Structures are given as C-alpha cells and as structure tokens.
Amino acid sequence: MHTISVSHTDLVAASAVDVRAAIRSGSYAGHTAGLAAGKLQCNLAILPERFALDFLRFCQRNPKPCPIVGVSDTGNPALPTLGNDIDIRTDVAKYRVFRDGALSDEVTDISDEWADDLVTVALGCSFTFENALLRAGIPVRHIESGLNVPMYRTNIDLVPAGRFYGQMVVTMRPIPEHQVAQAREISRRYPQAHGAPIAIGDPAQIGIDDLSKPDWGDAVEIRAGEVPVYWACGVTPQNVLLDAGLPLCITHSPGHMLIADVAEDAETTILKQ
Amino acid sequence: MHTISVSHTDLVAASAVDVRAAIRSGSYAGHTAGLAAGKLQCNLAILPERFALDFLRFCQRNPKPCPIVGVSDTGNPALPTLGNDIDIRTDVAKYRVFRDGALSDEVTDISDEWADDLVTVALGCSFTFENALLRAGIPVRHIESGLNVPMYRTNIDLVPAGRFYGQMVVTMRPIPEHQVAQAREISRRYPQAHGAPIAIGDPAQIGIDDLSKPDWGDAVEIRAGEVPVYWACGVTPQNVLLDAGLPLCITHSPGHMLIADVAEDAETTILKQ
Numbered sequence: 145m146h147t148i149s150v151s152h153t154d155l156v157a158a159s160a161v162d163v164r165a166a167i168r169s170g171s172y173a174g175h176t177a178g179l180a181a182g183k184l185q186c187n188l189a190i191l192p193e194r195f196a197l198d199f200l201r202f203c204q205r206n207p208k209p210c211p212i213v214g215v216s217d218t219g220n221p222a223l224p225t226l227g228n229d230i231d232i233r234t235d236v237a238k239y240r241v242f243r244d245g246a247l248s249d250e251v252t253d254i255s256d257e258w259a260d261d262l263v264t265v266a267l268g269c270s271f272t273f274e275n276a277l278l279r280a281g282i283p284v285r286h287i288e289s290g291l292n293v294p295m296y297r298t299n300i301d302l303v304p305a306g307r308f309y310g311q312m313v314v315t316m317r318p319i320p321e322h323q324v325a326q327a328r329e330i331s332r333r334y335p336q337a338h339g340a341p342i343a344i345g346d347p348a349q350i351g352i353d354d355l356s357k358p359d360w361g362d363a364v365e366i367r368a369g370e371v372p373v374y375w376a377c378g379v380t381p382q383n384v385l386l387d388a389g390l391p392l393c394i395t396h397s398p399g400h401m402l403i404a405d406v407a408e409d410a411e412t413t414i415l416k417q
Numbered sequence: 418m419h420t421i422s423v424s425h426t427d428l429v430a431a432s433a434v435d436v437r438a439a440i441r442s443g444s445y446a447g448h449t450a451g452l453a454a455g456k457l458q459c460n461l462a463i464l465p466e467r468f469a470l471d472f473l474r475f476c477q478r479n480p481k482p483c484p485i486v487g488v489s490d491t492g493n494p495a496l497p498t499l500g501n502d503i504d505i506r507t508d509v510a511k512y513r514v515f516r517d518g519a520l521s522d523e524v525t526d527i528s529d530e531w532a533d534d535l536v537t538v539a540l541g542c543s544f545t546f547e548n549a550l551l552r553a554g555i556p557v558r559h560i561e562s563g564l565n566v567p568m569y570r571t572n573i574d575l576v577p578a579g580r581f582y583g584q585m586v587v588t589m590r591p592i593p594e595h596q597v598a599q600a601r602e603i604s605r606r607y608p609q610a611h612g613a614p615i616a617i618g619d620p621a622q623i624g625i626d627d628l629s630k631p632d633w634g635d636a637v638e639i640r641a642g643e644v645p646v647y648w649a650c651g652v653t654p655q656n657v658l659l660d661a662g663l664p665l666c667i668t669h670s671p672g673h674m675l676i677a678d679v680a681e682d683a684e685t686t687i688l689k690q
Contacts, residue, residue, distance in 0.1 A: 197470045197536075200477075201488045205498050207685045215474045217578070225478050225576060303498060303687065305490070332684060335608060340684055411605060411612055412480045414576065 160403045168234040173252050175399035184408045185401035186266040187378040190394040193218045196263040198306030205303035209380035211336045213413035214266035225414045226404040232264045238397035245389030272337035272408040282323050285364040294358035299351025307388045313377040318370040343374045433676045441507040446525050448672035457681045458674035459539040460651040463667040466491045469536040471579030478576035482653035484609045486686035487539035498687045499677040505537045511670035518662035545610035545681040555596050558637045567631035572624025580661045586650040591643040616647045
C-alpha cells in the first residue's frame with residue numbers, strides 16, 4: 145500500500161515529530177535506535193481494559209523491568225502526555241499482534257486491530273541510559289559492534305499481579321571494572337529507563353548458565369578487565385504478557401520503539417501541557 | 418475500646434514495625450512526623466475498584482503531586498511491597514472516610530468500612546525530601562517552628578483522567594537564596610516524594626494571592642534573604658478524590674501517614690521480597 149522510501153540515515157537528524165510522520169505515512173518501517181536523539185523512546189503494550197488494572201499493578205510492583213511512562217484513555221489512540229499528535233495505531237514502525245498468547249501477525253499499522261476497549265501502556269527503554277553512558281565515555285559493546293544487546297532469562301521472580309507473573313529478563317553490557325561504579329551511578333538517575341543494574345559479575349547468581357548463549361539478541365565479547373553488568377530489560381513485560389495468554393495483546397517489534405516528544409532526561413515523562 | 422497509652426516521644430526510637438503495632442493495637446493515634454526515621458511514609462487513597470484504573474491513570478499523569486508508591490490487590494488489605502505485615506484496615510493512626518464527596522467520619526480503624534471491592538493506593542509524601550534537606554543543612558521553617566507546612570491552592574491545571582481533574586495544591590518552604598539551587602537538586606532525587614520544586618519566587622505566577630493566608634496548614638515567616646519555594650503537595654489527590662464524589666473513599670488524616678518498611682532513599686519503593 146505504502147512505499148518504503150526513507151532510510152535510517154535519512155532520518156538521523158529528523159525531529160521526533162518528523163520521524164513519527166515518516167512512520168505514519170508508511171515511508172519508514174525500520175528500527176529507531178539512534179533516531180530523534182535526546183527524546184524518550186518507549187516499549188509498548190496494548191491490551192483490553194479488563195486486564196489493564198492488573199497490568200498497571202504488575203508494572204508498579206516491578207518498576208525496574210516495567211517503568212510506566214504513559215497510559216492512554218480506554219479506546220483512545222492518543223498519548224497526549226508523551227506527544228501532542230501521537231496516534232498509536234500508526235506511529236510505531238512495526239507491531240506484533242498476539243492472540244491467545246501466540247504471535248499472530250507482524251504489521252506496520254494496527255488500525256484494523258484497534259478496538260474501543262484497548263488501553264495503551266508505554267514503558268521506558270534502555271536507549272535512555274545507554275545514551276547517558278556513552279556521553280560519560282563508558283563504552284557500550286553491542287553498539288560499538290553493531291549488534292543487538294544480549295538478553296537473558298534469569299531466576300529472579302517478579303512480584304505477581306493477577307494473571308501477570310514470571311521471571312525477569314535482563315540485558316548484559318560488559319563494563320571496564322574501573323567504570324562500573326560510575327555506570328551504576330549514571331543509570332540510577334533514570335528510573336524511567338530501568339535504573340541501576342540488577343546484578344554485577346557472576347552470571348550464575350541470577351541463574352544465567354552461559355553468557356555466550358543469550359536467549360535473545362547477540363552475544364558480545366567480554367574483554368580482559370571488563371565485568372558483565374546486568375540491567376532489567378523491557379522484554380520482561382512482553383514475556384509476561386505472552387504467558388498471560390490474553391485474547392488480544394499488541395506490542396512494538398523489538399527495536400521499533402514509540403518515539404515521544406518528551407526529553408529523555410526530563411524529570412518526569414509528562415509533556416508540558 | 419482501646420486505650421491511648423503511648424506518646425509520640427515514646428515512639429521516636431521505635432522501628433516501623435513497632436510503630437505500626439502500636440497504632441494497630443490502638444495504643445497510639447497521633448501524627449507520624451519524625452517517627453521511624455529513614456523509612457518511607459505514605460499518603461493513602463482507598464477507593465472502589467471500578468474507579469481504580471482511572472485514578473492510577475490520573476496519578477501517572479500527575480506524578481509530582483501523586484507519586485504512586487504502592488497499589489494493593491482488590492479487596493486485600495495487605496501491601497506486601499511496602500511492608501510484610503501491613504494491614505491497611507488498622508495500621509494508620511487516623512483515617513478520613515468520605516461518602517458521596519463529603520467527610521463522613523474520622524476513625525482510627527476502618528475494619529467496619531472495608532469491602533471486597535476496595536483498592537488501596539499509597540502515594541509518596543514530603544517527609545522524605547524534608548529529611549534530605551535537613552541532612553544537607555537546609556532549614557525547613559515549619560519544622561523549626563513546630564508548625565504544619567503551609568499549603569495553597571494554585572491555578573496549575575492537572576492532567577485529567579476520567580472523573581479525576583482539578584488544580585494542583587502546593588506546599589511552600591522559605592529557603593535562603595544561596596541554598597535554593599541545592600534544595601532543588603536534592604529534592605529532584607526523590608521522584609517518589611514530589612521531586613523538584615514546581616515554582617520558585619513570586620506566588621502570583623501560580624495563582625497564589627497571599628502567602629500569609631494558606632488554604633491549609635500554618636503560615637510561616639519568610640525572612641530577609643529567603644525565597645519562597647513551592648513543591649507539589651499530597652493534598653492534591655485528596656482534593657481531587659473529594660471533588661470526584663465517589664460513593665466511598667478513605668484517606669489518612671493529615672499528618673497521620675502509613676509508615677512503610679521501605680527505606681526512604683531506596684532506589685524503588687518495592688520491598689525486597
């Protein structure tokens with residue numbers, strides 16, 4: 145229907161509004177890493193209202209993997225506290241549609257799936273603290289290497305709410321030993337983006353067998369003098385939603401985030417009205 | 418039924434668990450300022466489940482006056498993420514019961530009012546950042562003077578959700594001009610406790626006519642070289658709930674907070690399970 149006519153490179157200097165417009169028009173359907181620098185990017189969970197209260201309770205009880213940054217009115221595709229013109233049916237480059245706990249479709253527009261009982265929950269994402277680490281001169285290996293961040297299942301139980309429960313998923317970044325304390329201090333400043341690390345060092349302490357075999361994403365090199373550092377990951381709520389077997393649930397596709405107009409270092413994620 | 422047998426002074430060195438036990442047994446029914454030093458204290462809103470989703474949306478959209486620190490399961494008086502043994506029906510020293518938007522009762526126990534459809538929402542409180550200001554050597558006038566903090570209605574519109582809307586209430590603390598930047602920096606570290614100031618200086622900019630006539634609490638002296646600094650206030654959600662005219666709504670009485678086992682400077686308000 146639409147023609148993909150714009151590349152990632154074309155959009156690197158574009159504003160959040162312009163990136164969303166390119167996505168909405170169908171001329172861009174790629175990943176959003178590195179786009180709209182300085183703006184908050186969000187994980188997405190869209191679900192029927194009758195599950196929304198429990199899902200919000202679940203996120204509140206597990207704020208490190210599930211930091212809530214926006215919640216829509218029921219049936220309303222706008223998210224005015226995140227951006228003035230957001231239409232969640234069209235403004236994400238790629239969506240995953242799950243039915244009864246199984247992946248049903250991967251699409252670039254969910255106008256056909258939209259319904260009056262749907263609630264959108266936007267959650268913070270690790271891009272925010274990765275940008276802050278890079279600004280402080282702390283290397284981020286998977287970005288240097290042009291890879292996806294390695295993600296692992298852990299044995300860390302989440303605090304349950306209703307039908308939502310499970311174990312935490314983490315990302316791992318190898319950090320030079322002398323910069324670990326600084327990396328912890330910097331990321332702690334971003335509670336809307338997973339905050340401080342969940343664990344540092346031995347992967348066995350959180351139930352990870354083999355760092356060279358991530359459950360999602362790509363394995364990255366850990367060099368001499370570097371320590372593996374683990375942060376809570378936004379894949380956690382996606383897994384939990386999948387396991388909950390909701391009749392309908394829609395998420396973004398990995399790496400294809402919602403870009404907000406809110407600055408990623410703002411005190412709150414609420415756009416000035 | 419119970420005998421008030423314990424004074425505020427008796428409890429100053431007691432743990433959070435022991436203060437809650439004294440309150441639960443009916444032997445203490447006073448205010449909680451200065452008790453269980455270092456522990457998070459919480460504003461309280463208890464409301465029927467059918468209004469809870471909209472109220473959580475309202476709080477998420479107005480995080481400075483309404484920082485969510487805990488949400489109960491429906492009908493369950495426990496708040497395990499805030500404290501292992503909390504029973505919200507008995508563990509707050511004084512409650513206000515509102516029916517159809519009007520104050521109905523002030524009681525020390527809500528066991529008779531409790532119902533299977535009630536949800537407890539705990540919100541952060543200014544005690545947390547006041548303690549941090551005091552530790553940094555920044556004076557807090559109303560505490561020095563043994564008064565209640567002055568609170569004012571403003572013209573700052575809240576972001577609405579469902580039947581919840583209105584204007585923000587703020588507290589005011591006069592801060593020596595050379596310490597204002599530091600006070601802002603310190604309070605910003607506590608997003609679970611109203612965060613950085615909403616405004617600094619001229620009260621007219623936020624619609625306050627006369628600082629000597631607070632809408633709640635006590636007027637305090639502003640000395641030469643001091644600047645009035647305004648923070649979002651936990652009375653905001655109480656006002657909004659009152660205006661919403663819910664058939665039933667229960668809050669703490671001013672100054673009589675829920676004391677949690679969570680450290681007030683913890684990264685999240687979730688007690689380690």
